[in-house]
Amino acid sequence: MATQQGCLGGRLHADLTEHVPSYRAVPRELLDQIWHRHFQRALAVVREGKVPAPEDFDEADVAWDRVARGVPLSDGLRAFRRALSAIRDLFLAEATGRGLDPGLIVDRTKRLWDLADVASLQIAAVHRQAEVASALLDARRRADFLRGLLYGTLSAAEIHSGAAIYGLDLTRPYRALRAVPNGDVGPDALERSLQSRGRGDGRVALFTVLDDVVVGVVEKKPETGGLEVTAGLGPPTDLAAAHRSFRAAGRLLEAARAYALRGVYDLSDLSWRVAVVAEPELAELLLDRYLRPLEAEGEFGALIEESVRGYLEKGRHVREVARAAHVHVNTVRYRLRRFEELTGTSLDAPDTAVELNWALAARELKAVSLRNRCTAAELG
Structure with a gap:
């Protein structure tokens, strides 16, 4: 079986790129490394008849790589099952061709399926951990970018880089928004709602939560419907001047809250009443x-x-x-x-x-x- 590892791995790679499209983003050399790991682990199970404990499976590096490349967990598990199936088929062919005891063949085949079950659960667990960690990392990066953008501490190069990452158009004006939830809605839930409502018709909206206040930039005034929110919306400006719009949004939010208003308010809504509060x-x-x-x-x-x-x-x-x-x-x-x-x-x-x-x-x-x-x- 060991002499056929390379040939079998080549066929598996062709099979994955054809039937699991997301794996086309994974370089061949990385797939070969993971294939070698799985193959050697399976050989050890065939030799010894023992399945490793879940904690002995170190798949964190694989999980992080797949998450970073956008490979969903379902595709990762499909790829692993195909690899184990190929190893099982190879074992059955070699074992029966060499006349191994049928009882031993059945036992080792069962052990290979046990290996598939244990490894699948562990792969799923670390993949989900990697997804959560990746989402938290992305949220922190988004928060850092928006904090710098809205407080005016980013350089022109940092603004250009962040705009490219988050899909902001440097040639279009944006309006800064500050919002606080009312009722039982929390800041995180409010952020998600505003994010979904602020997008559509090709528009871009980017939000994060800073000190329990939802902040961000939008292309137009978001529709809130029945959403329990009070928000101030600054005037439109280019991204380099978003901090000015953000300061105005803060004054408008303060005024809207002082008047116990609900909804999103800009200067045309509150006019001189902003100065009454200030x-x-x-x-x-x-x-x-x-x-x-x-x-x-x-x-x-x-x-x-x-x-x-x-x-x-x-x-x-x-x-x-x-x-x-x-x-x-x-x-x-x-x-x-x-x-x-x-x-x-x-x-x-x-x-x-x-x-x-x-x-x-x-x-x-x-x-x-x-x-x-x-x-x-x-x-x-």
């Missing part, structure tokens, strides 16, 4: 100027604020405000006039409209923050 001192100043003077009026002050808010929301149409509040037009006019008296401002002034909207948004932020604290206290 400038708490200015918000306090405008609250003092426009809304706190109403508090001395008690319940009537709350009605004044309601009418002023409606006045701004309805495009300064008093009749629409009155219709929505189910009150007379003159009632609304009186409330608006009283607001101007209490605050010393004019609702017709452009600055007043801007500053009053800012103050109302700041009041909304405080209400959201209070609700969140109450919810947290109840849960605690």
